[in-house]
Amino acid sequence: MEVLSVTTAVLEYLRDRIISGELKAGQRLSEAELATSLEVSRGPIREAFRVLEKEQLVVSFPRRGTFVSEVSVEDFLDLYQAREMLECYAIELLKESEKRELSEVEGALDKTVDLPFPPPGDTEAKLKYLRAFSNFHFKLVEAAGNKRVTKFYRDISNHLLRYQFMYAYIPGLTKNSQKDHTQILNLIKAGEYDKAKEFLRVHIRSFVKLMKSWMFGPRENQG
Amino acid sequence: MEVLSVTTAVLEYLRDRIISGELKAGQRLSEAELATSLEVSRGPIREAFRVLEKEQLVVSFPRRGTFVSEVSVEDFLDLYQAREMLECYAIELLKESEKRELSEVEGALDKTVDLPFPPPGDTEAKLKYLRAFSNFHFKLVEAAGNKRVTKFYRDISNHLLRYQFMYAYIPGLTKNSQKDHTQILNLIKAGEYDKAKEFLRVHIRSFVKLMKSWMFGPRENQG
DNA sequence: ATCGAAAATATTGTTTACAATTAACAATAA
DNA sequence: TTATTGTTAATTGTAAACAATATTTTCGAT
Structure with a gap:
């Protein structure tokens, strides 16, 4: 737990635990408890809380x-609407820019081909797996060249x-995503920027539609 | 200096000092110095730093x-590109939404009519003045209803x-803005959403063009 | 048995103190 | 004179202690 600063380590640890669902929505995060558990003092915990609060992963x-x-x-x-807006705008900017640099996007896509589906229980591996797919979209936005928007x-x-x-x-879903990403x-x-944009929009919206039905319906995919 | 929490007070104080330019770009912010100056301990200062860092107003x-x-x-x-994207998208969403609620936008606009130009030296008044105009754009984005994007x-x-x-x-500039805002x-x-969007785009881009010339040219409008 | 008030407990907010690291400075050698 | 290195001072990073507030528990009255 001594990489750069204790605060950063705590921050990244908590962020991953929240994203992975090990720390559940609504759950209270006790400063003292975390401090003893992570063997640090409350100062770094509180500093990490302020960052996570700004990221809207916690509420204080x-x-x-x-x-x-x-x-x-x-x-x-809201999130998916924001995502659609940002990614479509990214493509719009790529269209207008003279020298588009897509090697990073390509690299992100490559890392998702034949990626083994992690075994159940290995949360860290699951995170890495999903992040690999997510990274394609991130690199796409980053390629647009606006640092503020990227952050x-x-x-x-x-x-x-x-x-x-x-x-x-779900295995099938990520497999399908990979195909769509290649197409985009x-x-x-x-x-074919306009076609790419339209395809991306469909890719996102169909995913949203699917997720929505799961969120409203029975929760059998939470583990 | 005891409104809600010390951290919040410090945060808002520092944010305003940076925006107003009293704390200049590149300037070092000493924890100890600020702590004694604001008569608080270093803890809240550090917590405020973490938030400001996330807001990109400081770098640590x-x-x-x-x-x-x-x-x-x-x-x-980058900022203005992001702004143009967000505000244009906001109008797009207003176009699609059934019951658009514009009273907040209207309220923000009303508060800018016949607003007295603050005397030189009164930084706090200057801030309030510029925020009033800025608020029109903020309320416009807020009206689109996406909480993430709004934040x-x-x-x-x-x-x-x-x-x-x-x-x-500059007095003339804000006066001109006020006219444009009314039109939008x-x-x-x-x-007339598309016309509004196009007018807004022109409003923003002409402002950027003006600013750019000032930023490249001699700096006579900094006081 | 239930509701309410008061004490006890637990938790957060803040300050103070200490440790670790970095920057500044002086002394020495090239 | 300049570069380099060792020492000192200043600053940040972390921990521990204290203060203030919120929550829980306990006890009594209805």
């Missing part, structure tokens, strides 16, 4: 405590991962 | 210190204010 109430943020269909839809998208990405971890952790990148490389 | 280097973030033309252009826009807004404070604090709202209310 003065003198009441800090809690893992709630999930909801409304929030989920925002990273936070959005973490929340998306959280919902995916809850509802969309090919269209962009071929200069 | 481990064991080196915390510094007011730099400004640049590139960053400025992101608030951070963007603060940075925009910072650049405006540096380069665009009228077009939206009339259901």
